[in-house]
Amino acid sequence: MSKEVLERLKTKFGDRVDVVERSARRAYVTVANEDWIPVTRYMHEEEKGRLCTATGSDRPTGVELLYHFGIDRDGTIVNIRTILAKPFPRIESLAKYYPAADFIEREIFDFLGVEFDGHPDPRKLLSSHDRPADFHPMRRDE
Amino acid sequence: MSTTIPIGPFHPVLEEPEYITLEVDGERVLSADIDLGRNHRGMELLAQEKTYDQDTFLVERICGICSASHSWAASRAVEDVVGCEVPARARYLRTIVHELERLHSHMLWVGLGGHIIGYWTVFMWGWKYREPILDALEMITGNRQHYAWYRPGGVRRDVPDEIWPKVLKILDEFDEKVDLLTGAVLDDPVILGRLKGVGILTKEDAIAYGALGPTARGSGVDIDLRRDEPYGAYAEVDWNVITQDGCDCLAVAVIRLLEMKESVKIVKQCIEKLPGGPIDAGIREVPRGEGIGHIEAPRGETFHFIRSNGTNMPERHKMRAPTYNNIPTFRPRVKGETITDALLCFAIIDPCYSCTERMTVLDPSGRITYGPGELLRLSHEKTEEIRRNS
DSSP states (O other): OOHHHHHHHHHHHGGGEEEEEEETTEEEEEEOGGGHHHHHHHHHHTTOOEEEEEEEEEETTEEEEEEEEEETTTTEEEEEEEEEOSSSOEEEOSTTTOGGGHHHHHHHHHHHOOEEETOSSOOOOSSOTTSOTTOOTTOOOO | OOEEEEEOOOOTTOSSOOEEEEEEETTEEEEEEEEOOTTOOOHHHHHTTSOHHHHHHHHHTTOSSSHHHHHHHHHHHHHHHHTOOOOHHHHHHHHHHHHHHHHHHHHHHHHHHHHHHTOHHHHHHHHHHHHHHHHHHHHHHSOSSOOOOEETTEESOOOOGGGHHHHHHHHHHHHHHHHHHHHHHHTOHHHHHHHTTOSOOOHHHHHHTTOOHHHHHTTTOOOOHHHHSOOTTGGGSOOOOOOOSOOSHHHHHHHHHHHHHHHHHHHHHHHHHOOOSOSBOOOOOOOEEEEEEEEEETTEEEEEEEEEESSSSEEEEEEEOHHHHHGGGHHHHHTTOBHHHHHHHHHTTOOOGGGGGGBOEEOTTSOEEEOHHHHHHHHHHHHHHHHHHO
16 A cells, blocks of 8 residues: 555645545545645645546535545555535635646536636536536536 | 647447547647546446446446446445455456456457558458457356346356356467567567557556556556555466556557456456355445445556445445546646547547547638548558658
């Protein structure tokens, strides 16, 4: 397991990261919105994590972002999670530092209405161009 | 003055229609823009209304070529939530079907690559040699495609032992054909002339764009989930990860050819070592939790994430096919290349191919200057020119 990765993450960010090891190969790390970019950039730039993809989901507590970083050298995945407040979820974009996040952030913007500040190309990705701009099909708003 | 070239987006046979806009100055490509979503089917939402067993049938339909990959990845995600061990026989049977799928997918690509550069013999051979692999898959699973083979916890059906000699015979014949094809392709100065040095994707770009599978390994990025996070029977058989440092279209083509040899080795060893016993872990209940299943599909990592709320249906099911990550690598790859080679640069990531034939070149007033047929003709003419001069 990427025990060393998690230890280094805890040493660097202290109690700003909440680490849960679900199994030998899967860990979930929750961070506050303001630590989002420092932690995700650290995962890619320092730990050489590969952004497999990201999952956005509408949950009772807000819109959840879960970025899955594959650590290929030890075959594990470290997932970084943050919850964004509704009704207007907003966060800084990782895509401007790491192009692999480009498409998936556009998709999350498209389906869940998350605004990614500083995204190099903030357009919808998958839904049709004539869809109303304020309708996001994976939101569960009343 | 630059010209805009739209590629795509629709064709009835496409699984993943893309709309690509190239900005060109004369023959040289300046930049590329990619627009997806022409065939978005809302499967992530649909999966939330299906049971875990039904989901495997649904996700198979994401892609007709790598249908085993998606259902295996989804099954692994459920197994990750449950935390169960898959019986050894099921792991071997899963690996056999998956590697046969890699064989037919790579062979399909070799054939289409031949078609694009105007090598009809390679096209005919590739597709001819692919057929027996589909027959083997039909013998094992009952279907040439959409095998309905994987389920959370194991596989759906067992296989009688008497079919294995027939499968081994098919593999022996296929192995000879791969040698023949590899030799013919790699010794051909014209094919080398068309592929070598064309469509450079540097290692740095491959990492930055999150490239996967042969696309990444062709740029020297040594990743392969079958080795990095061993699943199925991969840790119990002898095989090698193929990487190349060429960073060009030739490197990716070579990887696909050589990987077929490795896949044949894997399937043969799996058949030889196939253990007895149960084929299903018998999952009865999926607890609350989150699980990730990812596997090395022919084009790269297929990724599935499942969040369970304790019912028999997922609360969230995220799916990501490798082409999603590989498509953006087209941008750095095509920059500075000619329009003639743009077709090849796009095809090398092995997207659904037919869309490359839908390429159209417009001048600034919107008049069509090159239709789909002309672009393919340009590509064929370049091959002819190299052939004449060699």
